[in-house]
Amino acid sequence: MIHLPKAHAYPTTAAIGLSLALLAACGSAESETVAEPSAPAAEALEPGSLKFIMGGLAGDMTRLSAGLWLDDFEAIRAGATAVADHPHVSPSELSRVRATLGERLPLFVAADRAVHDAAQRVAQAAEARDMERVLRETATLQSGCVSCHARFREALKGD
Numbered sequence: 001m002i003h004l005p006k007a008h009a010y011p012t013t014a015a016i017g018l019s020l021a022l023l024a025a026c027g028s029a030e031s032e033t034v035a036e037p038s039a040p041a042a043e044a045l046e047p048g049s050l051k052f053i054m055g056g057l058a059g060d061m062t063r064l065s066a067g068l069w070l071d072d073f074e075a076i077r078a079g080a081t082a083v084a085d086h087p088h089v090s091p092s093e094l095s096r097v098r099a100t101l102g103e104r105l106p107l108f109v110a111a112d113r114a115v116h117d118a119a120q121r122v123a124q125a126a127e128a129r130d131m132e133r134v135l136r137e138t139a140t141l142q143s144g145c146v147s148c149h150a151r152f153r154e155a156l157k158g159d
Helices: 009-026 050-070 073-084 091-127 131-156
Strands: none
Touching (some): 050 073, 050 091, 050 131
16 A cells, blocks of 8 residues: 555645745845846947847846845846846847848748737736736747747847
8 A cells, every 4th residue: 555645735835845945046145135136248249249138138137036045026127127128139130030030030020029028018917016927928929939940040040
């Protein structure tokens, strides 16, 4: 006969374990602000290049994610707003993207717009302090990022 613990024991143990892991990963539980992430790899790249912009977006998404773990709505809002308002590609990079993607360019522009719109919705939900909506819109935002990367990253990697 297999002996199973009481039905409530596993969730309680898992919750305690997860809480301890989060505290260890996040540092001091007394910290109420999220440190500004940096994207050092992006600093050496040409401003206006996709790689530079994506490096900045990685830092912005990190700030948003850290805000989720810490219930820091201001960090969530700031990260999402930075994603929505990311810099535009330079004219030379836009020429390269056009040449590389050709007739697929409108799909790339639509993907960027979808990410922009989702990021704005995350920021609005954070301003409203609506965590359920923040989580739902963040999932949409992340899905948009991953979808765009899956469709275009390989072609646009460049040198």
